[in-house]
Amino acid sequence: MGNEPFEEILMGNEAIVRAMVETGTKVVTSYPGSPTPEIATAINSIPEEKRPFYFEFSVNEKVASEVAFGAAVNGNLSCVFFKSVGLNVALDTVVQFSLMNIIGGLVIVVGDDPGANSSQNEQDNRNIYHMARLTVFEPASPKEAYIYYKHAAEFAKKEQTAAVLRLTTHVCHAREKIGFGALNPPPLFRNDFNRDNGPYIALTSMALEMKAGAIQKLKQAKLFARTKGLNTILSSDKNQDLGIITSGLTYLSVLDVLETTQTCPDILKLGMINPLDEEILIDFLSSHKQVLILEELDNILELQIKSLAFDNGINTSIIGKVDDDDFIGEYTPDKTLKKLAATWPDLVSTPANDEDALFDVPARPAQMCPGCGHRSAFFAIKKALSASDITVADIGCHTLGFMPPYNMGEILMCMGASTGMASGLSLENSKRVVAFLGDSTFFHAGLPGIINAVFNRHDVTLIVMENGTTAMTGHQDNAGECISIEALLKGLGIEQVVTCDTYSQERLTDLVRQSLAHKGLSVVIASHPCMLKFTRAQRKKTGYIQKHISIDQETCTRTHACVEQFGCPSFIRNKDGRVDINLDLCIGDGSCRPSCPEQAVGFDREEK
Amino acid sequence: MKTFNIYITGVGGQGIGLLSQTLLRAIDYAGIQAIAVDTHGLAQRGGVVVSRIRCGDAVHSPLMMKKSAHLVLAMEIHEAMRGLVTAGKEGGSLVFLDVAWQPLPVRLGHTTQITSKEILDACQTTGITPIKVDLGRLKDSRMQNMALLGTIAGKKLIPGTEPHHYFDALDDLLAGNVLKENKRLFKEYMSG
Numbered sequence: 116m117g118n119e120p121f122e123e124i125l126m127g128n129e130a131i132v133r134a135m136v137e138t139g140t141k142v143v144t145s146y147p148g149s150p151t152p153e154i155a156t157a158i159n160s161i162p163e164e165k166r167p168f169y170f171e172f173s174v175n176e177k178v179a180s181e182v183a184f185g186a187a188v189n190g191n192l193s194c195v196f197f198k199s200v201g202l203n204v205a206l207d208t209v210v211q212f213s214l215m216n217i218i219g220g221l222v223i224v225v226g227d228d229p230g231a232n233s234s235q236n237e238q239d240n241r242n243i244y245h246m247a248r249l250t251v252f253e254p255a256s257p258k259e260a261y262i263y264y265k266h267a268a269e270f271a272k273k274e275q276t277a278a279v280l281r282l283t284t285h286v287c288h289a290r291e292k293i294g295f296g297a298l299n300p301p302p303l304f305r306n307d308f309n310r311d312n313g314p315y316i317a318l319t320s321m322a323l324e325m326k327a328g329a330i331q332k333l334k335q336a337k338l339f340a341r342t343k344g345l346n347t348i349l350s351s352d353k354n355q356d357l358g359i360i361t362s363g364l365t366y367l368s369v370l371d372v373l374e375t376t377q378t379c380p381d382i383l384k385l386g387m388i389n390p391l392d393e394e395i396l397i398d399f400l401s402s403h404k405q406v407l408i409l410e411e412l413d414n415i416l417e418l419q420i421k422s423l424a425f426d427n428g429i430n431t432s433i434i435g436k437v438d439d440d441d442f443i444g445e446y447t448p449d450k451t452l453k454k455l456a457a458t459w460p461d462l463v464s465t466p467a468n469d470e471d472a473l474f475d476v477p478a479r480p481a482q483m484c485p486g487c488g489h490r491s492a493f494f495a496i497k498k499a500l501s502a503s504d505i506t507v508a509d510i511g512c513h514t515l516g517f518m519p520p521y522n523m524g525e526i527l528m529c530m531g532a533s534t535g536m537a538s539g540l541s542l543e544n545s546k547r548v549v550a551f552l553g554d555s556t557f558f559h560a561g562l563p564g565i566i567n568a569v570f571n572r573h574d575v576t577l578i579v580m581e582n583g584t585t586a587m588t589g590h591q592d593n594a595g596e597c598i599s600i601e602a603l604l605k606g607l608g609i610e611q612v613v614t615c616d617t618y619s620q621e622r623l624t625d626l627v628r629q630s631l632a633h634k635g636l637s638v639v640i641a642s643h644p645c646m647l648k649f650t651r652a653q654r655k656k657t658g659y660i661q662k663h664i665s666i667d668q669e670t671c672t673r674t675h676a677c678v679e680q681f682g683c684p685s686f687i688r689n690k691d692g693r694v695d696i697n698l699d700l701c702i703g704d705g706s707c708r709p710s711c712p713e714q715a716v717g718f719d720r721e722e723k
Numbered sequence: 724m725k726t727f728n729i730y731i732t733g734v735g736g737q738g739i740g741l742l743s744q745t746l747l748r749a750i751d752y753a754g755i756q757a758i759a760v761d762t763h764g765l766a767q768r769g770g771v772v773v774s775r776i777r778c779g780d781a782v783h784s785p786l787m788m789k790k791s792a793h794l795v796l797a798m799e800i801h802e803a804m805r806g807l808v809t810a811g812k813e814g815g816s817l818v819f820l821d822v823a824w825q826p827l828p829v830r831l832g833h834t835t836q837i838t839s840k841e842i843l844d845a846c847q848t849t850g851i852t853p854i855k856v857d858l859g860r861l862k863d864s865r866m867q868n869m870a871l872l873g874t875i876a877g878k879k880l881i882p883g884t885e886p887h888h889y890f891d892a893l894d895d896l897l898a899g900n901v902l903k904e905n906k907r908l909f910k911e912y913m914s915g
């Protein structure tokens with residue numbers, strides 16, 4: 116990372132890190148979640164001694180927001196970043212930010228996930244920013260993500276507040292060449308906290324006075340947007356009747372579609388999406404006969420703009436969401452084309468038949484990796500359960516247990532919700548209830564549900580799927596590195612807590628049976644290191660020899676237990692029923708061996 | 724430059740990230756304006772990985788419309804079919820490896836593995852030129868991406884890019900023995 120201006124091809128997530136350094140951000144916190152984890156990867160690529168700011172993975176998004184806030188009211192420009200649904204976890208804290216005088220400034224980077232590429236929903240967090248009275252900058256590209264972070268930081272510092280940089284999945288993950296600015300020497304760490312900078316106690320009538328301050332800061336945001344030219348009009352000079360209001364990546368979809376048209380409506384691109392600058396909107400609405408609002412997910416802009424037009428007696432025809440489908444999924448160039456063609460058929464031709472069911476292609480759902488300890492666990496646990504038992508899933512790699520051949524985890528909500536849901540399901544229920552919970556999630560939001568189950572004596576068996584990392588999002592560290600889950604649970608007074616390596620499948624089956632027989636909360640910690648992480652580390656060592664599994668074709672009677680019940684992706688099923696090993700995938704862990712009733716699965720180096 | 728869309732697909736773990744980044748850099752070294760984006764969702768867990776590179780002066784979004792890829796690159800046979808069907812443009816090309824990482828429905832016996840012949844037939848139906856990369860010489864599966872890259876460079880499938888642009892890109896992204904080995908293999912496949 117040089118001190119002089121330079122050009123480099125970077126991902127949106129990576130470009131933001133340069134902006135953090137250029138703006139003198141001093142404290143950065145996060146809880147990992149897609150689409151933002153590459154921000155942390157980029158931060159960690161700077162050696163800690165050279166990194167001009169403090170960085171931590173906090174235990175969850177709420178704590179991350181509090182740590183960043185604490186540093187910011189001490190006078191340091193700070194940043195917290197997390198994924199879309201992370202804002203739900205952080206909200207109790209984040210909703211207070213606009214009331215506070217954050218002297219150092221605070222940037223909240225949230226990665227929304229339209230299309231639910233890697234999330235349990237595609238919630239539109241713009242709904243929340245309106246309530247939380249937060250100023251929101253929305254870039255359309257990696258280049259803009261870099262520039263808008265700097266704007267957000269400047270505004271947050273100037274107004275002593277928090278500002279949001281709203282990213283979406285394909286802005287986070289897009290790559291392009293970006294021109295970066297020079298670096299100034301990093302500012303010194305500040306210790307300027309003083310209650311006189313506040314008030315910082317928002318209780319009863321104080322909260323109302325502080326709210327008035329939040330409203331004033333939003334007014335300043337509109338002026339800031341004007342000064343920086345964040346909301347811009349692209350005029351075609353060809354068609355003054357039609358206009359489009361849009362923002363973010365949808366703006367680029369619109370430009371792509373309009374490359375194919377003869378005439379081009381005027382476009383108002385909003386770079387600041389909360390608060391909206393009424394001045395430019397009124398001007399744009401008044402100068403067009405028909406305005407289409409193109410926004411993916413919810414109709415946030417539409418409702419505000421229609422209200423603005425009504426209040427100002429503007430008779431322009433305003434078109435927003437029409438069908439249910441308009442509220443669902445990313446506004447990709449294809450979807451935008453369809454919407455534009457439906458609105459203005461004379462301008463944009465209806466797309467040709469885009470059916471792609473010409474050939475059948477088998478689906479490829481995500482799955483647990485070769486050697487994954489969770490697979491061994493599900494294979495063993497299934498033997499201890501009866502068909503009537505209810506299994507409750509949680510967030511993490513082990514969520515994938517819901518798929519065949521394991522079919523474990525019949526209901527899923529959000530981070531840490533399994534024990535609470537299982538407790539409710541267990542009430543007055545003759546069926547046994549089993550909850551699954553990952554180790555990072557255990558610390559993130561799992562503990563309150565467990566403590567509740569102890570406190571209210573719920574009859575649930577909890578299986579903690581411990582792999583020693585936050586695997587799903589790319590192997591970030593978690594509190595399990597320094598806190599023993601078993602000791603913690605025993606400290607809560609839970610009598611039945613046992614730990615078992617998941618490769619010891621018979622023992623794990625027995626322990627789950629015993630735990631199910633226990634009245635009250637029982638816990639099995641099903642432990643095995645993440646084998647993806649482990650194998651990657653092993654491969655880097657000199658002299659590493661890759662082992663594999665082999666199948667003795669003479670012994671094999673083609674029960675297919677290995678490929679159908681254990682289900683490791685390393686097995687190859689041939690048309691004639693023969694099973695082979697995909698040597699590109701197999702890591703030679705041997706966890707599949709107990710699955711074969713004929714003992715035909717062995718290590719390739721073994722004498723049989 | 725006229726718009727040129729590249730759609731790269733395969734399975735998480737096959738090295739699509741490096742392939743895509745090398746291509747984007749090579750295109751940039753050739754002085755062509757380009758933007759790329761990866762979609763990987765839960766790909767680290769054996770799901771589909773898609774990367775798109777869009778070149779040209781009139782390109783805006785990194786996402787491309789269906790059936791608009793001039794070049795589809797597939798590291799895996801099932802994903803070759805999926806990419807061909809969803810992204811391939813009539814008159815374009817498909818470069819693919821005859822490598823199978825069987826998806827779940829195949830392993831469970833619900834359907835059968837897609838064959839190289841089915842890909843060739845599908846290409847004929849859709850008007851796309853198939854180019855199958857012969858991996859016979861390759862020992863290390865982790866370098867299959869270089870075989871694909873070398874083939875693309877050798878056949879000059881991306882307008883305006885020359886072999887030295889690819890070498891410059893590899894120099895940026897790799898180092899030491901890994902760079903040396905990857906370059907050697909790249910050269911071998913480039914020469915055909």
